[in-house]
Amino acid sequence: MNLRALRRSLILRLVGISLLLLLIVQAAGFVVVQTFIVRNARAQIERSLDVDERVWRWLLDQNAVRLKEASTLLASDYGFRSAVNSGDADTIQSVLENHGARIGAAMTALLDPRMQLQAASPSRTAAEYQSAVDQAVPALVAQPQGSQIAVVNGIPYQFVMVPLRAPLLIGWVLMGFPVNETLVSEMQQLLSVDVAIQIRDAAGAVSVPVSSLPPRAFADLRDFRMGGEREIGGETLLVRAVRLDSGATSARALLLRSLDDVVEPYRQLQILLGVITVVGLVLFALGSAFMARRVTMPLRSLVDATHRLSQGDYGAPIEHTTRHDEIGNLARSFDRMRLDIAGQQDQIRRLADIDRLTGVPNRERFRSALMDAIGPGGGGRPVAVIALDLDRFKHVNGVLGYALGDRLLQAVAERLGMQARSSQDMIARLGGNQFAMMLPGGDATSAREMAQRIIRAFEMPVAFGDQTVDLSAGMGIACWPGTAQDADTLLSHAEIAMYAAKQRLSGALVYEPSMDSSSAGSLSLLTELRRAVDRNELRLFLQPKVTLTGQPGNAAEALVRWQHPERGMVPPLQFIPFAEQTGFVRQLTLWMFEQAVVFLAQPQVRAMSLQISINLSTRDLLDPELSNRFGALLERHGVSASAFCLEITESAIMDEPLRAEAMLNRLSEQGFKLSIDDFGTGYSSLAYLKRLPVDELKIDKSFVIGMAADDGDEQIVRSTIDLAHNLGLSVVAEGVETVAILERLRALHCDDAQGYYISRPLPMDDFLAWHAAAAEGK
Structure with a gap:
């Protein structure tokens, strides 16, 4: 564990904080104990010094009594008094010296009644005796029973004085005893207290003539001026200063007791407390670490668990x-x-991976499975993909509600799942109303078969209570190996084919590169289409319509053809679906309408009262300027809107019903005739037929062509004709290929017909020729 991690360690923090708190408590206790010990020691020393001071004074008093008795004994000595009376100086001096030596007096003197020095022992000089007399006698005269301290030559002496009578007062005996080491030692031995005598003369000089302390401490004692505490020789001493009456010279007895000596017995207690503290800290640290580890180890385990969860x-x-x-x-x-x-x-x-609504895999899961199927793990087996887009799903949501739309998607997913060949086939919802199916091992043939199975499965309407919804879809097929090299491209190709199938109403289509508007060839095709409009390479063809009375009709359907300078005549299926995908179909529609307006504006055509039908796509109906553009062209060439019939597929209406219905109403108000193209291919809605301004129904050619071989198709045609007539609409049948079909339509009271039996689409000049020939042969 590095230093930073250690600093952040919870164990270290817990143990550190615990030890810090314990250390603070112990330190506080130690300080309190130490303070108490020192305070108690000071109080104890102060009490001892009180005793010391009393004992010191008592010793001085006892010494004075002893001196007094000795002095009295000398004063009562008959021989001494006789010597004094006789004035024998030698005898007096000898007696003073001998008696003083016998009792230990350092200074012995005889004073006359006037307190003048008369005689003295030879141990001191006359000046010293005079100094003693000057200091001690005045105080002793005032208090003859007491004693007096006088400092002579820097040495303190205790003096007593007694009268000498014979029987009258003939003088005074003055005796002085030095306050020396003997007295100090006696005091020290008696009370274990150090004593020092401090002398301060009139000039302020301080000396310590007597002390029980080592000589090195004298300097500190000389500087000491008052009682209290003093650091002497590295030792703390408490000092009591006892003043000695000494006249002009200040003399003090310093009583000293060591604070360290008093505290010393407690040192062991302090050391023991310190040892206990250290041991306690160690034990507490170990215990705290143990407890913290018991806490942090599970936490560390939980941290490891969170790391696993995060991964x-x-x-x-x-x-x-x-x-x-x-x-x-x-x-x-x-x-x-x-x-x-x-x-x-x-x-x-x-x-x-799963679509929540339908329960089938979603687009991402389908894409992943498709990548696995065409990847190395797929073993190189072929794969077919079917993309499916439901028809009129927006209409279902808009009319029946989103809840029913969701149920419809669930039903579609269920039906698709029932068509799977095995568990290896995958059904997925790509989004919205789009589904996809992956067929591992499948090719284009098996995919077409599956698409037909799906179409048959969708033939049965889905019932939700009293609501019934017809199912139909556009399907696109893409296979691997093929033009797609990866899963995304393969799925994209299937979707492109799906959109092409929806636009062509072909049910199911296999992907072809020409369908892909995003390919390089398609991009060049778009450029060529734009150039074709500018260079007048497009041609307007007209396919005649006839009434079923056999007379040539005055109606035709406009179709566009592309006369490419290099490719020749390009089939419509090669560029019309592409134009619808890219949106260029709007330019094509506008070009066709303008060509038709110009054609109708010709004088010979005006006389024919010809009506031309033009197809509109979904993009045309969603163009908000469509009616304005048509109106401008009609006004420019003086052609009436009634000369046109605009054909729209139901799928174009169902994609955006509200916007499409609004545009159709505007076109109808302008005078255009409106026709529903490819009616009956599964997009029919009677509600819209009732609401839209429609004038004509155009039956899809698949039913018309099948009339000859399938009674069911004939029933559909008959029902459509009857329905249209009941709604006040005319009926056009396209895909008339034989005379038998034509006659059958006439028997069913169909209004108009068109098809290859009548005429192929013709250039405008050929159409005029055909119309003229038909008019001559009527």
Whole structure:
């Protein structure tokens, strides 16, 4: 573990904080104990110094009594008094010296009644005796029973004075005893207290003539001016200064007791407390670390578990869930979260792969399976893809509601699943109303067979209560190996073929490169189409319509042909679907309408009262300027809108019903005749027929061609004719290939017919010739 991680360690923090708190408590306790010990020691020393001071004064008093007795004994000595009376100086001096030596007096003197020095022992000089007399005598005269301290030559002396009578007062005996090491030692031995005598003369000089302390401490004692605490020789001493009456010279006895000596017995206690503190800290640290580890190890385990969860591993259970403490509660919460997340992830994966509405795989799952099928794992087996787009689904949502639309998608998915050959076939919803089917091992033939099975499965309407919905769809087929090299392109080709099938109403178509408006060839085709309009390469053809009375009709359907300078005549199926995909169909429609208007504006054509039908696509109906463009061309050439019949497929209306219906109403108000093209191919809606301004129904050629061989087709044609007439609409049948079909339509009271039996689409000049010939032969 690196330093940064160590700093962030929860164990270190817990142990550190615990130790810090314990250390603070112990330190506070140690400080309190130390303070108490020192304060108690100071109080103890102060009490001892009180005793010391009393004992010191008592010793001085006892010493004074002893001196007083010795002095009295000398004063009562008959021989001494006789010597004094006789004035024998030698005898007096000898007695003073001998008696002083006998009792230990350092200074012995005889004063006359006037307190003048008369005689003295020879141990000191006359000046010293005079100094003693000057200092001690005045105080002793005032208090003859007491003693007086006088400093002589820097040495303190305790003086006493007694009268000398014979029987009258003949003088005074003055005796001085030095306050020396003997007294100090006696004091130290008696009370274990250090004593020092401090002398300060009149000039302020300080000396310590007597002390129980080592000589090195004298300097500190000389600087000491008052009682209190003093650091002397590295030792803390408490000092009590006792003033000695000494006249002009200040003399003090310093009583000193060591604070360290008093505290010393407590040092062991402090050391023991320190050892206990250290041991306690160590034990506490170990215990805290152990407890913290018991807490942090499960937490570390939970951290590892969160890392596994973040990496998507939800299988490993969380540890410590059996504990009955907070860690156990946390672990159980983590484990519940793991299970919840695992469930959510499973649901997300299902949602990522499965369409929630229908329960079949979605586009991404289908794409992934398709990649696997055509990838190395597929073994090189061929794959066919069918893309399917339901017809009129927007209409179902708009009329029946989105809920019923959802149920319709579920029913479609169910029916598609029933058509699967095996479990290897995959049904998927690509989005909206689009589905797809993958056929592993399938080719174009098997895909067409599957498409026919789907068409037959869709023949049965879907019933939702009292609502019945017819099913139909456009399907596109793409196969691998082929033009597509990857899954995305293969699926795109299937969708392109699907859109082409819907536009051509072909049911199912296999992908061809010409369908792909995104290919390089298609891009060049779009450029060529634009150039064809500019260079007048397009041609307007007219396919005649006749009444079923056999008379030549005055109507025709306009069709476009492309006379390419290099390719020759290009079939409509090679560029019309492409134009619808790219939106260029609007330019083609406008070009056809303008050519037809110009044709009708010719004088010979005006006399024919010809009506031309023009097809409109979905993109045309969604162009909001369509009616304005048509009106401008009609006005420019002076042609009436009634000269045109605009044919629209029901699929064009159903894609955007509201916008398409609005445009059709505007066109009808302009005077255009409207016709429903390819009626009966599964897009029929009676509700729209009732609501739209339609004038004509055009029966799809697939029913007309099948009349000769299929009674069912004839029934559809008959029903359509009857329905149209009941609605007040005229009927046109396209795809008349034989005279038998023509006669049958006449028997069914069909109004008009067109087809190759009557005439192929003709150039405009040929149409005029055909019309003239037909008029001559009537």
